[in-house]
């Protein structure tokens with residue numbers, strides 16, 4: 001039986017966010033589409049957050065599959081300073097139903113960082129415990145596409161991305 005792991009990392013986005021608009025940043029939307037397709041095939045999953053120019057992502061699944069995906073992710077020029085915050089074996093996946101959950105949780109993150117004495121969202125500085133606490137918080141949050149769109153793209157998703 002292979003080993004189940006959760007890998008949490010943060011990175012700095014290499015692109016300038018598009019002007020503020022409704023819905024998901026287009027570059028992030030493209031990453032999500034790619035992730036959901038590949039992760040479904042690799043039987044891995046997790047959660048992605050993008051805020052203040054940083055990514056924060058948890059990847060869960062078989063150790064070999066997660067490692068393979070993480071290697072690809074580190075080589076991606078759309079971000080830099082890819083830094084592992086937490087890496088552990090786990091009894092089960094927190095995001096078992098998700099190929100890649102996306103949480104637009106700006107307010108929850110603001111509260112989280114304030115409660116921990118940070119002035120702004122700088123996940124590259126997080127301790128392991130902080131990273132795991134944020135992952136747990138994201139498990140409670142709703143996804144942009146709603147609870148029914150866990151692995152694919154429905155009409156709501158497409159409207160938000162391209163509408």
Ligand SMILES: Cc1cc2nc3c(=O)[nH]c(=O)nc-3n(C[C@H](O)[C@H](O)[C@H](O)COP(=O)(O)O)c2cc1C
Nearest residue numbers: 031034035038039055057069072073076078079100
């Ligand atoms: C912040 C970030 C998160 C990503 N997450 C994933 C992911 O969870 N799964 C995945 O397959 N690719 C992810 N990617 C994309 C990979 O870096 C890579 O571009 C992609 O896997 C290549 O897939 P393709 O060969 O199907 O084009 C991510 C990229 C970035 C910048």
